[in-house]
Every structure is written in structure tokens, then in C-alpha cells.
Amino acid sequence: MTPKELSLGIINGDRRSLAKSITLLESRVQRDRILGEELLSYLPKNRESSLRIGITGVPGAGKSTFIETFGLYATQKGKKVAVLAVDPTSPLTGGSILGDKTRMPNLAVHPSAFIRPSPSGGNLGGVTTKTREAIVLFEASGYDVILIETVGVGQSEIAVSNMTDFFLLILIGGAGDELQGIKKGIIEMADLILINKADNNNIERAELARNEYRTALHYLQSRREYWNPDVMTVSSLYNKGIDKVWEILEKFQSQSGTHIQENRAIQRKKWLRESTETSFLEEMDSLIDTYPELKTLHEKVASGELSIRTATRILLDKYKNS
Numbered sequence: 139m140t141p142k143e144l145s146l147g148i149i150n151g152d153r154r155s156l157a158k159s160i161t162l163l164e165s166r167v168q169r170d171r172i173l174g175e176e177l178l179s180y181l182p183k184n185r186e187s188s189l190r191i192g193i194t195g196v197p198g199a200g201k202s203t204f205i206e207t208f209g210l211y212a213t214q215k216g217k218k219v220a221v222l223a224v225d226p227t228s229p230l231t232g233g234s235i236l237g238d239k240t241r242m243p244n245l246a247v248h249p250s251a252f253i254r255p256s257p258s259g260g261n262l263g264g265v266t267t268k269t270r271e272a273i274v275l276f277e278a279s280g281y282d283v284i285l286i287e288t289v290g291v292g293q294s295e296i297a298v299s300n301m302t303d304f305f306l307l308i309l310i311g312g313a314g315d316e317l318q319g320i321k322k323g324i325i326e327m328a329d330l331i332l333i334n335k336a337d338n339n340n341i342e343r344a345e346l347a348r349n350e351y352r353t354a355l356h357y358l359q360s361r362r363e364y365w366n367p368d369v370m371t372v373s374s375l376y377n378k379g380i381d382k383v384w385e386i387l388e389k390f391q392s393q394s395g396t397h398i399q400e401n402r403a404i405q406r407k408k409w410l411r412e413s414t415e416t417s418f419l420e421e422m423d424s425l426i427d428t429y430p431e432l433k434t435l436h437e438k439v440a441s442g443e444l445s446i447r448t449a450t451r452i453l454l455d456k457y458k459n460s
């Protein structure tokens with residue numbers, strides 16, 4: 139299919155076109171990159187009614203279970219739901235743990251939902267680019283709610299908060315901050331904190347945690363002037379409190395007004411910078427074997443013979459004169 143045909147398929151909500159386009163945009167082959175760029179140029183941009191939600195929390199907090207339950211709830215409200223994951227392949231774990239369709243069995247087969255498996259391999263920069271482009275595809279295809287899961291232990295949650303409108307932090311009761319591996323910075327980023335697994339004999343612990351985090355939030359500067367983050371307990375497994383989360387999101391959308399679009403504009407500028415940086419570095423890496431002087435420059439910096447400042451200037455001069 140040509141990029142034009144793919145774009146028409148996407149706009150008409152055809153799932154196969156969507157899946158093919160995602161594969162095209164993730165390809166590293168030069169020809170595919172050109173086709174991918176053409177495809178993106180045909181798509182309508184910036185669907186104002188969509189809501190992009192970032193979801194983070196320590197492994198096992200119940201992010202995928204929440205997405206399954208919340209996603210199904212959203213489909214019942216007549217929404218189309220897309221699920222993506224930002225999961226840079228860790229050299230330690232060696233693979234993708236997120237976006238696992240088996241953890242979202244009912245949502246995975248729902249006609250109004252689309253779960254995109256994590257792009258395999260690559261660094262955070264590569265993964266975030268692919269995720270941003272997937273967001274554009276999903277929105278062009280009429281998806282209203284975009285859920286982006288990431289594990290809350292590294293840099294990826296910052297990347298996710300930079301590509302979403304609303305940031306959700308999922309915690310569990312009965313574990314201190316240290317235990318949950320959650321940094322203060324992440325709490326500050328949250329628009330809503332959910333204490334999950336508030337069910338069976340865990341309810342009391344969850345409520346205690348909710349009160350503690352509420353107190354903690356009082357002492358933190360809220361991140362957006364138009365929104366005050368809150369903490370609530372839910373049970374994703376037993377579908378408790380999910381309707382309240384939906385109400386909060388509706389309130390956020392109506393209360394935010396034009397702020398969401400303004401925030402997206404700021405994000406897009408940031409993406410351009412990041413994307414330029416990534417592309418430059420990729421280009422340099424690919425040239426290093428063909429240009430001995432580039433290799434020598436790196437070696438001189440490594441040995442301390444040449445300052446980084448001078449080497450950077452040489453690289454910039456070469457770029458300007460090329």
C-alpha cells in the first residue's frame with residue numbers, strides 16, 4: 139500500500155492500515171523512513187478532543203490491570219482506546235516487559251481498543267520517537283483515549299510525562315516511598331495518584347497510604363496552575379473506583395480549557411529539539427567508520443589531548459561548511 143492509501147485507511151479507522159503504518163514508522167530502512175514521513179504528512183494533526191494519559195508506577199503495582207479495567211470502562215462510554223508502552227530495552231533485563239497483551243486479555247480483543255506492543259530494542263530516544271508517532275496515527279484514526287504505560291524507575295517516566303496531557307501514578311499501600319522506588323520528583327509530576335489494590339484485607343493499608351500521600355501533596359507545589367492533584371484508592375482487579383477516575387479525567391479536561399493544547403505546543407517544540415539531537419548523534423555514529431578524521435577527533439577527546447569544547451566547535455564548523 140502507498141502512504142496515501144495507508145493514510146486513508148487510518149482516517150477511516152481501518153486497523154490493518156494502522157498496524158502496517160506503525161510497522162513502517164518503526165522501520166530503520168532508509169526507504170521506509172521516507173515513506174513514513176510522507177505518510178505522516180497526509181494525516182490530520184492534533185485532535186483536540188483526545189486525551190493522552192501517561193501511567194507509571196513500580197513493577198507489579200497494577201498498571202496493566204488498571205489499563206485493562208479502565209480501558210474497558212472507557213469503551214463502555216463509547217470511546218476508542220489505544221494502549222502504548224514506553225519501555226526502553228534495558229541492558230539488565232534484556233527485554234520488554236510492558237504492553238503485554240496477556241495482561242489485558244479483554245481489552246486486547248475489544249473492537250474499540252488497540253494495544254500496540256512495545257517497539258523492540260533501541261534506546262529511550264528511539265522508543266519515544268516511535269511512541270510519539272504512534273500517538274499521531276492513533277489520533278488520526280479516531281482514538282479518543284491514549285494510555286501510555288511505563289515502568290517508574292528510570293528516565294522513561296519523564297519522557298512519558300513530556301508526551302502526555304495527564305500523568306497518573308499508581309502506587310500500593312503498605313510500602314514506604316523507598317520500598318516503592320518512587321522518587322519525590324515523580325510524585326511532583328503526578329496529576330493523580332492512585333493507591334491500587336484497595337481490596338480484601340488491603341483496604342485499610344490503602345486508605346492509610348492515601349492519607350499520607352494527600353498530606354505529602356499539600357507540601358508540594360502543584361505542577362500546573364490550573365490543576366490540583368489528588369490521591370484516591372482503587373481496585374483495578376475488582377473494578378472499584380474506576381468510575382471516579384473517569385470523572386476526575388472529565389473534570390481535568392473541562393477545567394483545563396486551552397491549557398492542554400498550549401501544553402502540547404510546548405511539548406512539540408521540546409520534541410523537535412530532542413529529535414534533532416538524536417538524529418545528529420545517529421548521523422555522527424554512522425559516519426565515524428567512513429571518516430578517519432572523525433574517529434581521530436573522538437580518540438583525541440578520549441585521551442584528553444583535545445578539549446570537548448574545541449572538539450564540539452570543530453564538529454559544528456564542519457556541519458556549517460558541509
Ligand SMILES: Nc1nc2c(ncn2[C@@H]2O[C@H](COP(=O)(O)OP(=O)(O)OP(=O)(O)O)[C@@H](O)[C@H]2O)c(=O)[nH]1
Pocket residue numbers: 195196197198199200201202203204235236241289334335336337372373374375376
Ligand atoms: N488484589 C489486587 N491485585 C491486583 C490489582 N491490580 C493488579 N493486581 C495484581 O498485581 C499483579 C501485577 O499486576 P500488573 O497489572 O501486571 O502490574 P504492572 O504494574 O503492570 O506490572 P509491570 O508491567 O510488570 O511493571 C497481578 O498479579 C495482578 O493481578 C488490584 O487492584 N487488586
Ligand SMILES: [Mg+2]
Pocket residue numbers: 201202203235236237238241287
Ligand atoms: Mg504492566
